[in-house]
Amino acid sequence: MELTTLEAVRALRVDGGRLWQSLMDLARIGATDKGGVCRLALTDLDRQARDRVTAWARELGCSVRVDAIGNIFMRRAGMREDLPPVMTGSHIDTQPTGGKFDGNYGVLAGIEVLRTLCDRGLRTEAPIEVVVWTNEEGSRFVPVMMGSGVHARAFTLEHALAARDRDGVSVAEALRAIGYDGAEPVGGRAAAAYFEAHIEQGPILESEDIVIGAVAGALGQRWYDVVITGQEAHAGPTPMALRRDALLAASDLVRAVNRIAQDHAPHGRGTVGCLDVFPNSRNVIPGRVSLTVDLRAADDATLDGMARALARACGELEQGGAFEVSCKEVVYFAPQPFDAALVQAVRDGAASLGLDSLDIISGAGHDAVYMARVAPTAMIFVPCKDGISHNEIEDARPEHLEAGCNVLLHAMLRCCGRVEAAEEARA
């Protein structure tokens, strides 16, 4: 690379206004009255959004390939097409009451990286691919993170294609209906690196007033279904001492789950998200409570310690014989560390732009978590307002989105090998 080109690369910045405009344009497809987006996977709205994004990629001279689960790979050729591509991307399906940024930002940040390179006539040694993963949200079809999950062999293509929505429509049928049942085989594509830019979906960056999160991995998760059985009884005639109030026991467990997480700081999380009371009648002492427990930690040793503490808390409720407690694990996701070199590339990219970055462990699942099983992977987080997502009021600041996109650009360029002006490459 000539010095002039090196300097040009260092000075390279994305067009934040253009990125924002693309986000707003895409958000019109499935826009809700409250300013959010409802664009469920493999609906016609999803098709419209896919058509829009792929049209933008084609305008940049990219090839577009679709695999059998509907994942879209938009490829900008490299100087050496024999090299594995440097990839980035995310998803463009949303929750039923979703926002404009979750997923969409990662895809459009990738498009903006391509546009920036095209603007300056820069070519990269390795090809660059921007990917749209199918059905990350899982709102219409489970499992969630479906496209990246099949790609990473977390489950089979057949399993995913057979999943049906509430109306009985299968993924296979829905893919055919929107014309995204692609010809490419799923997975088996080598990648030099995979980056994913995403809003944090949490409050840490905002509370720390830092714009860039260098995501070092994803928390492991263990989910449980718990049922506490006591004795339903009339609230009036039953003295306090003779009660077996399942809700009182459940309240102790809610408190215990919280304490277990706090005892496993800084990354421990413990949440009771669902709780249902039976018979749920004003003047009847609850006889049974069903609840869910969601435990998360950055490493398996910690997660296992939390699981043992939960089992002890359930056992303590059973002491004395007033309650029966059943606690069944229903989901396990292993903690997923990201690639150390790529996480460093994110930190370095931020530093080269004069931005502070904070190491974060992602608490949520992302396509990147599956990608990390088959390719060197890292993520870039930017703040979202009040840490809120999966909500129509999800919001993010244009300058943060721009900064995250610049970090993405420079982290990717660190993995792309030589960068040359188009004239040099042609020469």
Place this chain on the structure above:
Amino acid sequence: MELTTLEAVRALRVDGGRLWQSLMDLARIGATDKGGVCRLALTDLDRQARDRVTAWARELGCSVRVDAIGNIFMRRAGMREDLPPVMTGSHIDTQPTGGKFDGNYGVLAGIEVLRTLCDRGLRTEAPIEVVVWTNEEGSRFVPVMMGSGVHARAFTLEHALAARDRDGVSVAEALRAIGYDGAEPVGGRAAAAYFEAHIEQGPILESEDIVIGAVAGALGQRWYDVVITGQEAHAGPTPMALRRDALLAASDLVRAVNRIAQDHAPHGRGTVGCLDVFPNSRNVIPGRVSLTVDLRAADDATLDGMARALARACGELEQGGAFEVSCKEVVYFAPQPFDAALVQAVRDGAASLGLDSLDIISGAGHDAVYMARVAPTAMIFVPCKDGISHNEIEDARPEHLEAGCNVLLHAMLRCCGRVEAAEEARA
């Protein structure tokens, strides 16, 4: 009264087998597969049960009068018809999944008292009336304790007649349909005494191994609707320290309600019966919890103290600004002491039969609680299995029901003035 008659009265006992048979006969009307009874107020099943009970009364020579809210007064004439009657009774409507004894026992114990007097050819100076109150349960029409409530002027006849079930049928229409829209005015009937025999619907007698509860009054009640608002957030990315978990706050309130009741022993009761979580999703930190609080105490000073403690507990949740708590009182029933002389008549009646009795404050509502507003009133409790009622598995032992009925007989006779053999009375 001749000595021979006095001795005969002292030796008088009900026929426990006949009482049990009548309970079982009545329980066939609306019998459920699980051994319970579903006989909602003012349905055709209710009509069948009313017809059966009034037929039994007529066989004993009783007059039967029905008032405008469908209350049935089955009267055995006294030697002096100018005296106010000694009354007993209860209800024969049930919960949708009700038992054989709740209410039915009080009515059929009254019938058994009449049968016993008829068997021996005994007449009483004061008339005796056995009453069936309309719609005590409130399962189909609210307000609950409707017939006795109108009788005691707790609310108006018009209000009660206008109440509609889920299908839009009014009480007035339902009464007409079953032919129990009586001609008698509601209320304004003098009564020398009102006794009500009832299963305890609680575990105290069983746990103390005592057969007779001398019910000295009914707990006052204050009911509340509470809403706790925190901040809904994603369970994964939100660190414990930055959460505003409404369910965690609600758990503290459940615990506080329990403690408040225990701090106001022996009669204090505190129950959270309903609790609903929003959005109630496994991996979302609850943003809002709605719950009900039911506080009960034997006197207003205690009940007010509990209400203040609840307000303080809600205030403590709001400390720090993470939560907003709304707590609205929706129901108040004043504590209702029963008539001291009649409660003593129950104790004496038990003692005369060689039975231990235990003073109890009723935790539940009963027709007797309204009757106590307009007539000297007391209740007799007998144990029910495991304290369970409002349930198809509700159960009671024949010998306990018989003992309670004997206490009812002798407590009533203490209020009836002279008792004479029919021949004496004719002489």
